[in-house]
Amino acid sequence: MKLYEYLAKEIMSKAGIPVPKGMVARTAEEAESAARALGAVALKAQVLAGGRGKAGGIAFASTPEEAKAAAERLLGTEIRGLRVDTILVEERLSIDAELYLGLTVDAGNRAPLCIASARGGMDIEEVPVKDIVKVNLHPSWGLGAYKARQIVRRMGLQGPHASKVADILVKLYGVFKQYDAELTEINPLVISGDRVVAADGRLNIDDEALFRQEGVPVIEEGTEIELRVRKMGLSYVELDGDIAVMANGAGMAMATLDILQHYGGRPANFLDAGGGASVEPTARAIEVLLETNPKAILINIFGGITRCDDVARALIMVKEQRGIPVPVVIRLVGTNEEEGVRLLSEHGFPAYKTMDEAASRVVALARGGGE
Amino acid sequence: MTVAIIINEKTKVVVQGITGNQGAFHAAQMLAYGSRVVAGVSPGKSGQEVHGLPVYDTVEDAVEKHGANASVLFVPARFAKDAAFEAIDAGVAVVVIITEHIPVHDTLDIMAFAKEKGTTVIGPNTFGIISPGKCKIGIMPNQIYAAGCVGIAARSGTLSYEVAQSLTRAGLGQSTVVGLGGDRVVGQSFVSILKQFAKDPDTEACVLVGEIGGTQEEEAAELIKGMNKPVVAYLAGKSAPPGKRMGHAGAIIERGRGTFESKVKALEAGGARIAQLPWEVPALIKEALGR
Numbered sequence: 063m064k065l066y067e068y069l070a071k072e073i074m075s076k077a078g079i080p081v082p083k084g085m086v087a088r089t090a091e092e093a094e095s096a097a098r099a100l101g102a103v104a105l106k107a108q109v110l111a112g113g114r115g116k117a118g119g120i121a122f123a124s125t126p127e128e129a130k131a132a133a134e135r136l137l138g139t140e141i142r143g144l145r146v147d148t149i150l151v152e153e154r155l156s157i158d159a160e161l162y163l164g165l166t167v168d169a170g171n172r173a174p175l176c177i178a179s180a181r182g183g184m185d186i187e188e189v190p191v192k193d194i195v196k197v198n199l200h201p202s203w204g205l206g207a208y209k210a211r212q213i214v215r216r217m218g219l220q221g222p223h224a225s226k227v228a229d230i231l232v233k234l235y236g237v238f239k240q241y242d243a244e245l246t247e248i249n250p251l252v253i254s255g256d257r258v259v260a261a262d263g264r265l266n267i268d269d270e271a272l273f274r275q276e277g278v279p280v281i282e283e284g285t286e287i288e289l290r291v292r293k294m295g296l297s298y299v300e301l302d303g304d305i306a307v308m309a310n311g312a313g314m315a316m317a318t319l320d321i322l323q324h325y326g327g328r329p330a331n332f333l334d335a336g337g338g339a340s341v342e343p344t345a346r347a348i349e350v351l352l353e354t355n356p357k358a359i360l361i362n363i364f365g366g367i368t369r370c371d372d373v374a375r376a377l378i379m380v381k382e383q384r385g386i387p388v389p390v391v392i393r394l395v396g397t398n399e400e401e402g403v404r405l406l407s408e409h410g411f412p413a414y415k416t417m418d419e420a421a422s423r424v425v426a427l428a429r430g431g432g433e
Numbered sequence: 434m435t436v437a438i439i440i441n442e443k444t445k446v447v448v449q450g451i452t453g454n455q456g457a458f459h460a461a462q463m464l465a466y467g468s469r470v471v472a473g474v475s476p477g478k479s480g481q482e483v484h485g486l487p488v489y490d491t492v493e494d495a496v497e498k499h500g501a502n503a504s505v506l507f508v509p510a511r512f513a514k515d516a517a518f519e520a521i522d523a524g525v526a527v528v529v530i531i532t533e534h535i536p537v538h539d540t541l542d543i544m545a546f547a548k549e550k551g552t553t554v555i556g557p558n559t560f561g562i563i564s565p566g567k568c569k570i571g572i573m574p575n576q577i578y579a580a581g582c583v584g585i586a587a588r589s590g591t592l593s594y595e596v597a598q599s600l601t602r603a604g605l606g607q608s609t610v611v612g613l614g615g616d617r618v619v620g621q622s623f624v625s626i627l628k629q630f631a632k633d634p635d636t637e638a639c640v641l642v643g644e645i646g647g648t649q650e651e652e653a654a655e656l657i658k659g660m661n662k663p664v665v666a667y668l669a670g671k672s673a674p675p676g677k678r679m680g681h682a683g684a685i686i687e688r689g690r691g692t693f694e695s696k697v698k699a700l701e702a703g704g705a706r707i708a709q710l711p712w713e714v715p716a717l718i719k720e721a722l723g724r
Contacts, residue, residue: 167537167538167541167617167618169617169618169619169647170622170648170649170652172540172541172544172545172548172618172620173541173544173545174541200545201538201541201542201545202542202545239538242536242537242538244537244617268536268537268538270510270534270535270536270537271536271537271538271539273511274511274536309591310591311589311590311591311592311615312589312615312644313587313588313589313590313591313592313615313642313644313669314589314590314591314592314595314669316589316644316645316669316670316672316673317589317592317595317669317670317711319672319673320669320670320671320672321710322672323671323672324709324710329672332673336590336591364574364591364594364595365574366560366572366573366574366590366591366594367455367459367531367560367572367590395574395598396574396577396594397462397574399574416712417595417711417712418710418712
């Protein structure tokens with residue numbers, strides 16, 4: 063789960079990391095009064111998208127009137143497809159240098175990873191590898207003050223700023239651990255006179271850890287259907303085709319989309335109904351597929367922890383409760399296959415044995431090819 | 434022959450979380466397959482029996498009383514870290530974590546402890562591991578495997594079932610099939626498993642079942658260059674729209690790697706054969722083995 067910049071900065075500030083003086087505005091008038099209190103300001107659209115500056119999501123104003131006008135321009139517009147309804151109005155910083163500090167989970171080394179560079183700013187992805195410091199950390203030992211000093215030395219920083227950056231890095235690691243972050247970063251960390259300030263802040267919290275992150279606001283990203291299906295504990299992404307797809311396992315769901323496309327079909331969605339979901343949630347997921355008004359439905363199940371008979375029961379439940387107006391092609395093999403196939407055939411659903419047959423069949427049906 | 438990677442017919446399995454639905458169901462499936470499941474663990478439920486297996490409060494009981502040397506976890510996500518630590522601490526050689534939705538910081542702790550103790554962790558969010566005819570630890574269907582010479586390492590469970598079944602039907606059995614697990618941080622990688630297959634006399638050819646995201650396939654490609662056994666790969670996600678990006682830090686780690694095209698290119702450059710569809714894998718294996 064990604065947090066908005068202003069929320070990430072609130073958390074960083076609470077952890078003792080200096081952030082610019084700022085206020086959140088949801089109307090142009092609020093932006094105006096914030097600028098009256100702060101002086102020259104930066105106005106930053108609060109959207110969960112990277113590259114916001116390049117996309118026109120940041121404006122500057124020297125007077126409250128200018129701030130009001132800038133806020134009027136920003137509010138209600140879209141930045142990378144996301145509507146702006148909140149602006150962070152911040153004191154404008156003079157910038158002597160821009161650094162990058164980040165902490166993330168390194169899958170390859172199975173350990174936390176600190177990434178730091180003296181060349182922060184908008185183009186961090188373009189920074190040559192030699193100018194980026196990467197250090198793996200032990201999850202129990204963390205990032206001690208000495209390690210922070212070592213990283214800062216490797217960044218090439220010296221003098222009074224160096225110790226401030228090191229101090230911020232230790233605190234940022236605290237945020238990383240305390241908030242179950244998958245990623246937290248400050249880009250840029252600005253050197254402004256004798257201050258070192260987090261001019262931007264990012265904090266992505268591990269979805270799986272939200273149960274123990276009480277007090278953190280829940281930010282939902284996705285369409286209405288996507289959010290509803292995710293609440294059922296399933297993974298769903300909307301696509302723009304006309305064949306609704308349900309498969310078990312993310313890899314299987316992806317492969318099912320690939321194979322549909324291979325046969326010239328266009329999937330309407332990605333739905334991973336795996337993980338051993340029982341009858342009831344599976345039935346709800348099938349109902350969601352129907353809501354998208356597909357021309358046909360493809361269900362592709364290779365049961366392991368998912369039981370074929372549960373999937374069959376779910377499909378039958380939906381048929382009996384509300385009817386299914388479009389053709390359903392189901393491929394059903396694996397755990398409790400015999401029982402599942404028997405149930406289906408009793409209710410008039412033929413079950414296919416292979417993904418190949420099922421995919422080519424559903425593509426023909428979606429095109430209006432004969433029953 | 435007793436050779437296989439990681440597990441074999443001498444492996445004695447303890448099931449953590451055996452009194453839950455999934456634990457009980459899959460304990461029975463593993464017993465039916467012929468795995469030597471020796472005990473179950475459910476804190477507070479010692480003295481019970483599940484499918485004739487004794488249930489204990491601790492993994493240590495199962496190790497001391499039955500010589501358990503592998504554990505499989507069907508424990509809810511929020512208790513999984515403690516359960517994994519318990520298994521590692523009790524000294525089992527292999528811990529298979531079926532549980533999904535474990536917080537990634539918990540997984541990092543598990544991996545650090547396992548490294549310290551020299552424990553092999555498979556998963557989390559894996560279907561498990563099977564050496565057909567010898568031992569199955571996990572949730573995969575029993576009927577789709579046969580003993581043979583093909584080693585499989587897979588990121589996706591169901592897709593690996595698809596591939597294993599197509600191999601079995603084509604008369605190509607498997608030496609060992611390993612589910613790496615679907616989480617961002619898992620105990621094994623294509624590289625760690627391929628290294629073992631390279632040394633395993635039972636394995637003559639390898640299959641990688643990969644998918645978009647991460648850089649595992651690219652790293653495996655480097656290893657394949659120096660391997661004397663053929664490798665066939667199938668990758669899911671060719672048609673997927675660009676996935677979630679983990680902010681700048683993720684982009685920096687991957688440096689443009691992780692896409693379908695980059696994986697195919699790297700694997701081909703490493704000498705692997707690429708299956709366009711999952712059921713093309715057996716023919717490519719036969720071609721590679723000259724059969």
